[in-house]
Amino acid sequence: MSKSKQNLIIVESPAKAKTISRFLGSNYRVESSYGHVRDLPKSKLGIDIEHDFQPSYIIPRKNQKNVTKLKKLTQKSSKLILATDEDREGEAIAWHLKEVLIPKDQEDALPVERIAFHEITQTAIENALKSPRDINLNLVWAQQARRILDRLVGYLLSPFLWEKMFKGLSAGRVQSVALRLIVDREKEREQFKPQEYWTIAADLLSSSQQPFQAELFQINNKLLDKLAISNQNDAQKIVQDLKNASWQIINISEKLLEKSPLPPFITSTLQQEAWKRLNFSAKQTMTLAQKLYEGVDFGEGPIGLITYMRTDSVTLSEEALNKAKEVITQTLSTQYYCRRQFKNKSRLAQEAHEAIRPTNPALSPYQLKGKIDNNLFKLYNLIWQRFIASQMAPLKTKRLIVEVEAKSEANKYLFKSIGSQIVFDGFSKIYPIKLQEIQLPPLKAKEPLQLVKINPTQHFTEPPARYSEATLIKTLEEYGIGRPSTYATIISILKERRYVERDEHKRFMPSDVGLMVDNILRTHFPQIVDIGFTAKIEEELDEIAEGKKTWVTVVKNFYEPFKSNLDQKYGEVAKMNMTEETNEICEKCGAKMVVKYGKYGKFLACSNFPQCRNTKSLNANQNTHQICPKCGQGEIIIKKTKKRGKIFYGCSRWPECDYASWVKPEELKNKTDED
Numbered sequence: 001m002s003k004s005k006q007n008l009i010i011v012e013s014p015a016k017a018k019t020i021s022r023f024l025g026s027n028y029r030v031e032s033s034y035g036h037v038r039d040l041p042k043s044k045l046g047i048d049i050e051h052d053f054q055p056s057y058i059i060p061r062k063n064q065k066n067v068t069k070l071k072k073l074t075q076k077s078s079k080l081i082l083a084t085d086e087d088r089e090g091e092a093i094a095w096h097l098k099e100v101l102i103p104k105d106q107e108d109a110l111p112v113e114r115i116a117f118h119e120i121t122q123t124a125i126e127n128a129l130k131s132p133r134d135i136n137l138n139l140v141w142a143q144q145a146r147r148i149l150d151r152l153v154g155y156l157l158s159p160f161l162w163e164k165m166f167k168g169l170s171a172g173r174v175q176s177v178a179l180r181l182i183v184d185r186e187k188e189r190e191q192f193k194p195q196e197y198w199t200i201a202a203d204l205l206s207s208s209q210q211p212f213q214a215e216l217f218q219i220n221n222k223l224l225d226k227l228a229i230s231n232q233n234d235a236q237k238i239v240q241d242l243k244n245a246s247w248q249i250i251n252i253s254e255k256l257l258e259k260s261p262l263p264p265f266i267t268s269t270l271q272q273e274a275w276k277r278l279n280f281s282a283k284q285t286m287t288l289a290q291k292l293y294e295g296v297d298f299g300e301g302p303i304g305l306i307t308y309m310r311t312d313s314v315t316l317s318e319e320a321l322n323k324a325k326e327v328i329t330q331t332l333s334t335q336y337y338c339r340r341q342f343k344n345k346s347r348l349a350q351e352a353h354e355a356i357r358p359t360n361p362a363l364s365p366y367q368l369k370g371k372i373d374n375n376l377f378k379l380y381n382l383i384w385q386r387f388i389a390s391q392m393a394p395l396k397t398k399r400l401i402v403e404v405e406a407k408s409e410a411n412k413y414l415f416k417s418i419g420s421q422i423v424f425d426g427f428s429k430i431y432p433i434k435l436q437e438i439q440l441p442p443l444k445a446k447e448p449l450q451l452v453k454i455n456p457t458q459h460f461t462e463p464p465a466r467y468s469e470a471t472l473i474k475t476l477e478e479y480g481i482g483r484p485s486t487y488a489t490i491i492s493i494l495k496e497r498r499y500v501e502r503d504e505h506k507r508f509m510p511s512d513v514g515l516m517v518d519n520i521l522r523t524h525f526p527q528i529v530d531i532g533f534t535a536k537i538e539e540e541l542d543e544i545a546e547g548k549k550t551w552v553t554v555v556k557n558f559y560e561p562f563k564s565n566l567d568q569k570y571g572e573v574a575k576m577n578m579t580e581e582t583n584e585i586c587e588k589c590g591a592k593m594v595v596k597y598g599k600y601g602k603f604l605a606c607s608n609f610p611q612c613r614n615t616k617s618l619n620a621n622q623n624t625h626q627i628c629p630k631c632g633q634g635e636i637i638i639k640k641t642k643k644r645g646k647i648f649y650g651c652s653r654w655p656e657c658d659y660a661s662w663v664k665p666e667e668l669k670n671k672t673d674e675d
Contacts, residue, residue, distance in 0.1 A: 008077035010070065010097055012084055016120065019295030019302040020083070023122040029077070031070060033084070037063050038096045040147065045155050049559070052552045053148055059100065067100060074101045079111045081132070086116035086353065087310050087485060088146075088545060091139035098135065118311075119359045120295060120304030142545035148555055149173055149537065153528065156566060161517065164573055168599040169517060173528065173537075174482050175493045176521055180529040181475060182467055182500055183510045183518045192463035197227045198235040199459065202415055203452040204247065204404065210441035211452065214404045214415035221412075227461075235456040242413060245406040247449040250414075253401045258394040261427040263314040263342040264355035264387045267484030268477045270309070272470040273386070278378050279506075282469050282488035288379045289356070298371040304359055305368075306383055310485045313353040314342040316390075320354070323361040324391040336429065338393045357387040389431035396424040400440055404449060466507035480535035498600060504662030512601045520576075524569045527562070579607075588614045628652070630659035 006029045011017050017030040024030065038057040040046035048054040059067050074080055080101065082094035094114055102110060113132035117124040153173040161169040200216040216238070217224055229235050265273070267286075274285040289309035295302030316324075321339060328337045342355075358380070365381035372380075400419035405412065419440035422428075428435070467475065473487045482490055494500045499514030510518065518529070527533045537558065543549040580595035584604065591608035595618065606612040618638075628636055628651040639650045639660075651657040 005076065005078040007079040007081055008073055009081040009083050012090070012093060013290075013294055015291065015294040015302065019120050019304055020125060022301050023125045029073065030083075031073060032066075033070070033093060033097055034063065034066055036093055036096065037067055037070075037100055040151055045151065047148055047151060053555045053559070055144065055148060057096070070097075071101055074110070077110070079113065081113045081115055081129070082135070083115050083117075083128070085310070086118060086308060088139045088143040089310075089485060090116070091136050092143040095135050095137070095140045118354050119307040120293065121359050138545050138547045141551040142541050145544055145551035145554055146541055148551075149558060152555075152559055152562070156563070157525065157528070160566060160570065161520065163570075163575065165516065165520065165576055166578055166597060169513070170497060171517065171521060171528070172493060174486065174534060175490045175499075176518075176529050177481055177531055177534045178472065178476060178490050179494060179499050179510065179514055179518050180522065180531070181472065182494075182508045183515060185464060185466055186510055189463040189466070194460040194462070195227055196230060197459050197461070198229040198232070199457050200229065200235060200238060200242075201455045201457070202242070202247075202404070202406070203455065205450040205452055206441050206443055207447050207449075208442070212402075212417055212440050212443075214402065214417035216413060217416050218414035219411060232456075232458065235458075238413075239454045239456050241408045241411055242406055242454050243451070245408040245413065245451070247404060247406050247451055249402060249443055249445055249447045249449065250405045251401075251403040252443060252445050255399045255401070256423070257397050257399055259397070259426075259433075260394045261340075261389045261392055261431065262386070264316065264357050264390045265383060266312050266314060266355060267310050268312070268473055268487060270356055270383070271473050271487060274379060274382060275468060275470040277382060278375075280375070280379070281491070282473060283492050284375075285379065286488045288376055289383075292376060292380055292383075296372050296376060298368055305363070305380055307354050307357050307359060309356055311353050311356060312484050313344050314355045315344065315353065316341060316357065316387075317354055320357055320361065320387075321391065324388055327361050327364075327388060328392060332429065335424075336392050336426065338391065340391060342390070355387070356383055358384045361388060385431045389427040392427035392430060393424070395422070395426040395428045395433070395435070397421060397435070398423050402440065402443055406451075466503060466505075466509055468505075468507050472508065479531050480538050481531065483538065513597065513599065516597065524573060525562075525565065527565075579605075581607075586612060586614050588612055628657060628659050631657040 006027055009017075009020065009024075009028055009030045010033055011020060011030065012033055012035055014032045014034070017032045021028075021030045038059055040055055041058050046056045046058075048056065080098075082097055084090035084093040084097075098112055102112060114135045115128040115132050117128040150173050153171060153176075157171040158169065161171060202214050202216070203211060204214060205211055219238075229238065262269075270289065271282040271285050274280040275282070280288070286309065289306065292306045293304055293309050295304050297303070321341070325337055325339065361384070363384075365377060365384050368377055368380060398421045400421075402417040402419070404415040404417065406415060407413075417440060418438065420436065420438045422435065422437060465471070469491055472491065476482050476487060476490070494508075494514075497513075498511055499517060500508045501511050503509055522529045537554075540549060540554045544551050544554060578597045582593050582595060582604070584593040585591070586593050586606040586608065589606060589608050589612040591606055591612060593604045593614075593616075594607045595602050596605045597603075602618050604616050604618050606614040631651060631653060636649050636659075637652050639648055641648065649661050651659040
């Protein structure tokens with residue numbers, strides 16, 4: 001090899017390039033592509049439908065300067081090494097780089113190698129360089145098929161929404177299904193009718209005068225379901241009967257329960273747990289994880305702290321398992337160690353890929369505390385704890401079940417009291433979980449008891465909860481919609497398009513615009529929002545990646561019925577009337593104001609448009625007819641925050657009264673009624 005020439009390694013990001021450079025000698029030069037170097041044009045469809053859907057890729061203007069630089073460096077190099085990420089997206093970037101940097105007539109002049117690694121450590125980089133491979137075209141075609149399908153839906157269906165509704169709307173292949181899930185859940189909540197039910201508990205004293213509580217679960221050998229005691233009258237009859245009953249313990253049983261740790265994180269479970277424990281959005285989690293993977297400098301130069309964060313494999317390498325053993329046995333003791341290798345649920349999870357774990361388990365989070373960004377520390381701590389815990393002994397608890405009989409003249413009642421005590425904390429020493437210990441006093445079978453008080457409690461069934469980021473991701477995963485790398489993007493798009501809003505618990509509810517878009521899609525394009533159909537497309541993309549199907553066939557089978565239906569609907573569907581009359585008068589011209597829909601939801605506009613362009617907030621017309629609980633004079637009306645247009649509920653007498661709440665008026669009223 002000529003001394004003047006270097007091997008050129010190209011990765012996606014400058015941070016990754018900087019970290020890898022630390023492990024290589026002077027005969028390597030590491031550069032960044034800054035993500036994709038080519039894409040479909042924004043100004044047109046960019047797909048030749050007549051010729052097997054061939055894409056017309058372009059180099060975006062923002063990438064041209066860097067591509068020119070990479071071309072010059074490639075010509076001066078002895079070898080081109082493509083070291084992009086190991087998933088479909090990374091494989092596609094590697095292929096695009098080769099297509100752009102190596103002229104067709106010079107393909108044999110310069111060796112091109114593809115390397116992949118799941119962690120950015122010296123060992124992983126050196127091993128990857130020793131075993132290069134060719135670009136996996138099946139993965140490239142799977143990514144290309146996804147990109148083309150999404151472009152076809154987005155660029156052909158969005159104009160339909162513009163023509164039939166109003167401009168500024170857009171439709172997406174996968175996010176439209178996610179929107180449907182959110183809308184369906186909201187409809188379930190609206191149609192939900194609370195059912196009353198009662199529970200009955202007894203405060204008891206043992207023969208040694210020690211108190212404990214038990215709950216009714218059986219009457220005359222019949223187990224009670226949740227709604228068995230459905231009203232106050234039935235509850236009071238039972239209470240009166242129990243006051244004259246004799247009480248004694250009839251059985252005491254003890255169980256030793258073991259709870260094993262969860263597997264190390266994959267992409268979806270990391271996003272779910274980061275939301276639950278850290279309140280990080282899916283997008284924020286992936287951004288932080290990317291930084292931890294590519295390299296963080298905490299005093300010794302950038303070091304990759306975790307393995308690749310886009311994975312659906314729970315497999316762990318032998319090296320990782322051995323390191324976990326060292327950490328556990330040296331910092332705790334051998335009784336806390338339990339080796340585990342987890343099985344993958346996903347058919348497509350590649351055993352060669354690993355779960356998300358720390359690259360160096362011996363590097364505890366506390367060694368990084370104060371040395372790296374606090375959010376990076378929190379996420380690393382979560383990943384480290386979950387990985388170490390996965391190789392630890394089960395949590396052991398002792399459960400004491402006490403059955404109490406209450407006999408009246410007419411009936412026999414059974415109550416149950418459950419005590420719980422941690423015998424061995426196991427993995428929870430590292431990965432804390434919510435577990436309440438309940439201590440019962442010393443009790444014996446056939447021991448007579450003294451009744452202190454009967455506690456009947458009224459409850460109402462609750463509607464299904466709205467989706468949080470965590471539960472939406474879990475549901476998408478269960479249905480097979482999207483893939484690990486797409487969940488964060490799906491949610492971000494729904495928020496950016498303002499198809500969803502957040503309630504006071506930061507859970508998703510559809511906006512007015514989201515409801516309209518969902519309605520027109522499910523009415524006229526049912527396949528686009530069909531959960532089973534979308535999951536089938538995902539399976540077909542997987543089959544392309546496995547080499548079982550061709551990408552052109554998959555795209556063609558989707559496009560032809562979709563386009564036929566779209567053409568038909570253009571003729572059938574009339575333009576929707578997107579205005580509602582009001583009695584409000586325009587203060588500028590005297591014409592009536594009407595309700596219109598826009599990108600940010602409903603607003604008031606002058607009916608004399610375009611002669612009069614007066615518009616204003618719809619606040620005053622969104623009366624809930626509920627009296628303000630603070631001042632007792634104004635009414636609760638819907639308002640929107642200035643910055644993001646987020647809905648909240650406030651007093652109509654503002655600024656005299658500053659009452660404001662994220663809680664929907666009906667929900668607020670229900671809470672007040674229950675209290």
